[in-house]
Amino acid sequence: xxxxxxxxxxxxxxxxxxxxxxxxxxxxxxxxxxxxxxxxxxxxxxxxxxxxxxxxxxxxxxxxxxxxxxxxxxxxxxxxxxxxxxxxxxxxxxxxxxxxxxxxxxxxxxxxxxxxxxxxxxxxxxxxxxxxxxxxxxxxxxxxxxxxxxxxxxxxxxxxxxxxxxxxxxxxxxxxxxxxxxxxxxxxxxxxxxxxxxxxxxxxxxxxxxxxxxxxxxxxxxxxxxxxxxxxxxxxxxxxxxxxxxxxxxxxxxxxxxxxxxxxxxxxxxxxxxxxxxxxxxxxxxxxxxxxxxxxxxxxxxxxxxxxxxxxxxxxxx
Ligand code: ADP
Ligand code: TRP
Numbered sequence: 001x002x003x004x005x006x007x008x009x010x011x012x013x014x015x016x017x018x019x020x021x022x023x024x025x026x027x028x029x030x031x032x033x034x035x036x037x038x039x040x041x042x043x044x045x046x047x048x049x050x051x052x053x054x055x056x057x058x059x060x061x062x063x064x065x066x067x068x069x070x071x072x073x074x075x076x077x078x079x080x081x082x083x084x085x086x087x088x089x090x091x092x093x094x095x096x097x098x099x100x101x102x103x104x105x106x107x108x109x110x111x112x113x114x115x116x117x118x119x120x121x122x123x124x125x126x127x128x129x130x131x132x133x134x135x136x137x138x139x140x141x142x143x144x145x146x147x148x149x150x151x152x153x154x155x156x157x158x159x160x161x162x163x164x165x166x167x168x169x170x171x172x173x174x175x176x177x178x179x180x181x182x183x184x185x186x187x188x189x190x191x192x193x194x195x196x197x198x199x200x201x202x203x204x205x206x207x208x209x210x211x212x213x214x215x216x217x218x219x220x221x222x223x224x225x226x227x228x229x230x231x232x233x234x235x236x237x238x239x240x241x242x243x244x245x246x247x248x249x250x251x252x253x254x255x256x257x258x259x260x261x262x263x264x265x266x267x268x269x270x271x272x273x274x275x276x277x278x279x280x281x282x283x284x285x286x287x288x289x290x291x292x293x294x295x296x297x298x299x300x301x302x303x304x305x306x307x308x309x310x311x312x313x314x315x316x317x318x
Contacts, residue, residue, distance in 0.1 A: 001031075001032050001033050001034075001139050001140060002032060002033065002034045002035070002036070002136065002137060002138050002139050002140075003025075003028045003029050003031075003032035003034070003035045003036070003138065003139070003140045003141075003142065004035070004036045004037075004132075004133060004136050004138035004140075004141055004172075005021075005025040005028075005029070005035075005036075005037050005141065005142055005143075006037065006038050006039070006040050006080070006129075006132055007021065007037075007039060007040065007061070007065075008039070008040050008043055008044050009039055009041065009044055009054070009057035009058050009060070009061040010057075010061070010193060011057065011193055012193060012198070012200050012201075012202070012203065013064050013200065013201045013202065014191055014192075014193060014198035014199055014200050014201060015183055015191060015198070015199045015201065015236065015239070016182075016183040016185070016190070016191035016192065016198065017201070018068065018201055019183050019239045020144045020145075020182070020183050021142070021143070021144050022065070022068050023068075024142050024175070025037070025142045026068065026069050026070065028140060028142050028175060029070070029074065029075050030074070032140070034076075035074065035075045035076070036075065036076045036078075036136055036138070036300060036303075037065065037070055037075050037076070037077050038077070038078045038079060038080050038132075038296075038300070039058060039061050039062065039065075039079050039080065040080045040128075040129075040132065041054065041058055041079050041080055041081045042080050042081050042086065042087065042128060043080070043125060043128060043129070044057070045121065046116070046119065046121045046122045046125055047111075047116055058079060059289055062077070062079075062289040062292065062293065063281065063284040063285070063287060063289060064201070064202065064281065065077070066280070066284055066287075066289075066292070067202070067277050067278075067280040067281035067284055068201075068277050069277070072292045072295065072296065076296045076299045076300050077292055077293070077296040078293055078296035078297040078299075078300050079293060079297070080132065082293065082296075082297035082300070082301075083135075083297060083300050083301050083304050085131075085135055085301070085304040085305065085307075085308050086128065086131050086132055086135060086304075087128070087131070088308065089131035089134065089135050089307070089308065089311060090124070090127050090128040090130070090131035092311060092315060093127050093130050093131055093134070093157050093161065094124060094127045096157065096160045096161050096164055097127050097130075097157050097160070098160075101126075101153055101156060101157075102123055102124065102126060102127070102153075105125075105126055105149065105150070105153065106149055107125075107126075107146065107147075107149070107150065108122060108123060108125065108126075114194075126150050126153045126154070127157065129150050129153075129154065130153065130154040130157045130158070133151070133154050133172050134154065134157075134158055134161075134169045134170070134172070134307070135303075135304045135307050135308075136300070136303050136304065136307070137169070137170040137303075137307060138170065138172045139170065139172060139173065140172065140173055140175050141154075141172050141173065141174050141175065142174075142175040142176075143174055143175070143176065144176070145176055145182060147174075148174050148176060151172065151173075151174035152174070154172060155171050155172065155173075158170070158171045158172070159171060165314040165315055166314060168310050168311060168314045169307075169311075183236070183239065184232050184235050184236065185197025185198055185199075186198075186199065186211060186212070186214060186215040186216065186232065187216050187232075188216055188232045198211075199211055199212060199236070199270070201274060201277070201278075201281075202277075202278060202281045205271070208267075208270070209267050212263055212266055212267045212270065213260075213263050213264075213267070215232050215233050215236070215263060215266075216232060217231065217232070217233065217259045218230075218231075220259075222256070222258045223256040223258070224256055225253075225254050225255065225256050226253040226254065226256065226257060226259070226262075227253070227254075228249070228250040228253040228254065231253060231259075231262075233259065233262045233263055233266055234249065234250065234253055234262070236266060237249060237262070237265070237266045237269060238250075240269050240270070240273050241269075
C-alpha cells in the first residue's frame, strides 16, 4: 500500500493541522509499505505572491514536519516543484476534466469569497492536486474533511482518463479520521489560522498558555455540572487522550470540574504531549533542509517518471 500526503505551507501550525492532518498522516505512513510527503509550493502560488515569504514558509514547513516525526528514512519528503512531472500530468489531465466538475468545487468558491483572486490557477487547483496524487499511484490519501471533495474529483478525473485511454491510473481513496474531523478553535468555530482562534504547536509557551486560558465557555458556576459534549475545552482536551481517559475526564466535567481548572489541565497535557516535538523544532531552527529535499526529490522523480511513461504512451505522446 502506498500512502501519499501533501500540504500547503501554512505559516504557523496549529492543533487542527496536527490532529486533523499531520498525526493521521504519520500513523498511516508508518503502516504503509511506502509513503510520500510533499509540500505543494506550486499550489501555494495561487495565494502567495511574495518570493521571500514563500521560500521562508517552505523551509519552515519542512522543519515543522521533521519535528513532528516525519522521518526521511521512512518517508519520501520533497517539494512539489522539484518534480516537473506534476505540471505535465496536470496539463494532460486538464484535457479530460469537465469544466462542470471544477465549477462544483466548494473550496474555489470559498476562496474567492474570502477575497483570493479568481485566477485560472485557482480554478484548476484541483487538477494539479489530482496530478499530485495520480502521479504516484497512491492507494490512500489521508486528508481533512475540507479536502474530501478534491480527492473525489481526483477519482473522477482518473476514471475519465482510464475510460478514454485504457487502465493507466490508480483510483485513490480518501482516508478521513472521523473522530477528529473538525478540531474546534478557542472560540468554538473550526480552528483555522485565518480565524485568530488557533492554538499553535510551536508558539511561545507563555503566549500559548494565555491562548488556552482564553478558550470560551458558557457561564456555568464553578461547581455546576458541565456538559463535555458542548464544552470546547473538553473537545480539545480529548484529542490528546485514549477512549478510557477521555471518558474519565468527561465524568469529571459532569461532576463539576471548574473551567479554570479544566483549562490548566489542558495546558499541562498540551505541554507534556508536545514538549519533545517543540525541543526538536527548536534544534532544527537553522538546519539546512536541502539534502533531505534532494534525496526525496530523486526518489519521487523515479516513481513519477514510471507513471509518465505509461501516461505519455497511453495518450500518444512520445
Ligand atoms: P487553516 O484552516 O488554518 O488555513 P489549512 O487549510 O492550511 O488550515 O489546513 C491544512 C490541513 O490541516 C488540511 O488537511 C486540513 O484539513 C487540516 N485542518 C486544518 N484545520 C483543521 C481543523 N480545525 N480540524 C481538522 N483539520 C484541520
Ligand atoms: N489541497 C490540499 C490542502 O489545501 C493540499 C494538497 C495539494 C494535497 N495536493 C495534494 C493534499 C495531494 C493531499 C494530496 O490541504
